[in-house]
Amino acid sequence: MENFLIILTILASLVLIASILLQPGKSAGLGEIGGGAETLFGKKRARGFEAKLALLTKISAVVFIVSLLAYNIVIKL
Numbered sequence: 001m002e003n004f005l006i007i008l009t010i011l012a013s014l015v016l017i018a019s020i021l022l023q024p025g026k027s028a029g030l031g032e033i034g035g036g037a038e039t040l041f042g043k044k045r046a047r048g049f050e051a052k053l054a055l056l057t058k059i060s061a062v063v064f065i066v067s068l069l070a071y072n073i074v075i076k077l
Contacts (some may be wrong), residue, residue: 002074002075003076004070005067005070005071005074006071008063008067009064009067009068009071012060012063012067013064013066015056015060016057016060016061016064018058019053019056019057020057022053023050023053023054023057042074
């Protein structure tokens with residue numbers, strides 16, 4: 001059980017790192033000051049690859065945290 005949780009944590013961390021590094025940058029400098037409200041209120045929603053990367057990042061973060069918590073619980077027993 002411990003080995004499974006360690007492997008799961010390592011895989012989740014690698015997926016988390018890759019999904020964060022593949023996401024495009026959000027800041028475009030001073031030229032984005034006027035158009036910032038459009039992205040805030042959802043007129044330019046991220047679709048396609050960016051949305052899938054954001055979902056993958058959230059899922060891998062949850063798996064990473066849950067696997068670490070489960071590993072700590074298993075170790076204490």
